Amino acid sequence: MAASMKDVAARASVSLGTVSNVLNHPDLVATSTRLRVEEAIRDLGFIPSAAAQQLRAGRAKVLGLVVPDIANPYFMEVARGVEDAALESGYVVILCNSDEQAEREDRYLAVLESQRVGGILIAPVRKSLKPLSRLLQHGVAVTLLGNAAISHDVCSASVDDTLGGGLAAEHAIELGHTRLVWLAGPRDIPRVSDREAGLMKAARSAKVHVTRIAAAQMTTAAGDTAMDSALANGLDATALLCANDLLALGAIRALNRAGLKVPDDVSVIGYDDIEFAASAAVPLTSVRQPKYELGYAAAKLVIGECEDPATHAHQRVQFQPQLIVRASTAPSRPRTR
Amino acid sequence: MAASMKDVAARASVSLGTVSNVLNHPDLVATSTRLRVEEAIRDLGFIPSAAAQQLRAGRAKVLGLVVPDIANPYFMEVARGVEDAALESGYVVILCNSDEQAEREDRYLAVLESQRVGGILIAPVRKSLKPLSRLLQHGVAVTLLGNAAISHDVCSASVDDTLGGGLAAEHAIELGHTRLVWLAGPRDIPRVSDREAGLMKAARSAKVHVTRIAAAQMTTAAGDTAMDSALANGLDATALLCANDLLALGAIRALNRAGLKVPDDVSVIGYDDIEFAASAAVPLTSVRQPKYELGYAAAKLVIGECEDPATHAHQRVQFQPQLIVRASTAPSRPRTR
DNA sequence: GGGGTGAAATGAAACGTGTCAATTTGGCGA
């Protein structure tokens, strides 16, 4: 249906090869011919078929972006960065929502393999690189998103989550809180475990006790539910540290329902600093990550590897998190119960 | 690098055509041969090249999703629906963030044309279908997202925005408000004009005056700024209706800074009912759209047209909006100034 | 036993591009 190079060649009365040269090596073509071909291209509205180009090249100028939760504003901000970087280099982004399910992630990895994507940006569901090994063997550029590379086979762009967890814990400790609660996500989410490690380390060195509770997912609803049942089980704490902002927002809802005030009764700290953290019921103290920059850097990394795999050296880009103090945290005060 | 059908054929000692038959017409192949071929496929980890398939077929099993704001949770919820429907049918979604800029939209449409996508889901920046006409001529299935089709050349999946705007206005009017403010987005955003029309109609029939102010973008920040300067210009109203929730959240921030309480001094109504509307500083009264369902239905529509263009009849699927009343609206009370 | 039948497998062509060796053209010096 769409015009092909053959049509262009016919209209400009030149050979196929010349059209190709006009597109890829204009300096090899006589000016007059070039102008004629370019006119034919305009007249026909010719746009090269990416599929044919890719078939020839072996790989597509396509990136796969695999995120665990498309509805989380955090990842969408990252996606914006990825997308901008991709568009700059003429790449296209395939959106893959693994929904925190290994099975779905696997399905998407197969799809991406079938698409012969040049690179994959992934915030993996599991810690292992095994599901990616086939892709890596086939020379697909993979960059880990959000957590530092485990192996030397891949690039990674991440934020220092250990530090971030530490920042959150130290803030709570400085405010005088002595009984911390860590609201984690489902076990094994790679990017959360570092936060937990940093937090626990800070707590240990301050000799502060931490109670760990876990939500079933990294969502507002799950945060609400988890806090609800924790409170029902008699959880008693003055500072709540959450694995991400969504959990925090959900937890605050549950706290309010239980008649607990934030920050008067409980201080709450989130993680990610999504846009809505600032306009939440109680503006949320949170650990900010440079989300857009993270996505942008990761995409540049992976595109760099695509374009020039030979000279590419795997890198780990790491950003620094930053604690943003808002209204949801306050000094610990003696209990009046 | 990756194994091809030729490799599979060689390993199973059959011809290329037979391998193809095993994949596409298994009933034409003797069972013993089929098993042998399938074994070879497994051994080699063969995955067909989507590019080659598409080159042959002329079109790719790929959808382009063009949204004006990837950071808006509304569109990401829609995207979830699109993505699920696509995955079910073996399609893949290319994410295109037009950022409300016509130029960016055009750029992406060219990219999608180059990718020879089978279908496009688009929440257009402009009202005209002109930028899409080339795609349509080439037989690309296009479905309009969010606003009803203007022409009969395309499908659309939308929510009745006229009704939605009316719901918002009627709610405010029922609460006794007589001076309404409509906080619109930048001029010409198609999906907003229907909301405005519905609102204005309801206001006219109730003989209520509406002041129109406009934000530069459909974002929290723009809502904040717009409300700020409106207040500085002496805007005085008791009910604020916003073109979407992000604007509403931003406007509330500005109102609070100006010392105005929501809903005591001003009632605020949003639009979209994004997840964070419920956990906002003041839980937001909003007009809910079935977002996931909208995306899902739109994707099914466009995939249907891709798969069987001949028998396809263009449709308009329209969902109903629903007013969700929360804490940000209250009865009008006599001014105490 | 020969001819016909249907199942199974084959091989070539086509999709649209990029590459590259081979060919043509024009200009210039001898």
Place this chain on the structure above:
DNA sequence: TCGCCAAATTGACACGTTTCATTTCACCCC
């Protein structure tokens, strides 16, 4: 006038599929 060189252009091939007309083969029936 001839030959040579660089510049410009050509044409064939490969990439990995699918399709389809053709071939091969075993079997059954008269």
